[in-house]
Amino acid sequence: MMLEFDNYIKQYRTWPTIGRTIMAQYNENEIVVYQAYNEKIARFAAKNGHFGGDFSFERMTWIKTNFLWMMYRSGWGSKSNQEVTLAISIRRDAFEYMYHNAVSSSFSSANEADLSIWKQKVRESDIRLQWDPDHDPFGSNLKRRAVQIGIRGSTLRKFNSDWITNIEDVSNFVEQQKRNIDNNNISSLILPKERPYVFKFDEKVELLQL
Template sequence: MEEPHRRIRAVHSESTITVYQAYAPEIGLPAVRDGRFPAPWKRDRMTWIKPSFLWMMYRCGWGTKAGQETVLAVEITRDGFEWALRQACLSSYMRGVHRDRATWQRQLKRAPTRVQWDPERDLRLRPLPYRSLQLGLSGEAVRRYADEWTVSISDVTPLAHEIHALVSAGDLDSAARLLPQERPCSLGDELLAGLQG
């Protein structure tokens, strides 16, 4: 079956969805230890969450990029994730989706969340012909994410390093078996209407 051009794929249950972020150890390790983001974590800036493990690996270089050495799997409530989508605006102007550029700019200014669709990645981090969701949180959304939605925070850096080592050795089958089991996340068409870009 052909993969839809845009779809949310994630590790999820009826009540939660897992997203990924990468931070320097001084942020990531206390977050894992305490199950919440520590005081130095900046609430006043946009933070991007990614349901795709391999897109996160592309972004953080398998946990090797400076300031992104600790890869976190953050389990959040599905209700919170859906709230974020309901409040979202596309991060860039799309003709045919937005009435005009000025309307989009007004929406963007008001929206506490932004949606961006980026090419999904394969095990070698090459772009695939379909896209995965990135969700940018700001203002109220950041506060809710940190204080209300977060169920658990896990350190998946060792997993990232193990998969990367297998990929580097050419053992793609073993690497694929270790990947988090992401599957399509049906959230109702109305939630993604206007966010397809």
């Protein structure tokens, strides 16, 4: 999936300002998620179209659909071991499988009747879901909430071997846009195009034979 870009202010005027919203770039079959790594891990992934080398499959890794949330997390590529930003295109059915089968990272009595049951689900699940405050280009919290999904174990291996369709190193683009942030030139800021995500499948339907 080829990334598309547009002016930040133009996009911002169309975005929701509150509530839990999956902001993403996607088409009929794919959705873009973001991760940031050190140069060695990221270069391997971008070259080979999958993770390997120094990448650890023993830890949980987190994917983010929202570019600005990724920029907040990585400091626009300035934080240690997050210097290289990857735009990873994955299958939409895989993304929705992860979302619908995730266990929340934090206990909520509104979603789980029993704390002990939630703890058991956390121990047994390969997938986590977390809603965090979204952020503006300068890192300030917004009222809108952004999603991130954590994966490990067999789900992470399946993600790496079957669900990724393309990996693009966008760190040069990040560096260019960081200059606009550093110079407070918000009117010139360009970002990947994003819109609220609309689910393609019914969560009650078996999406994938994994």
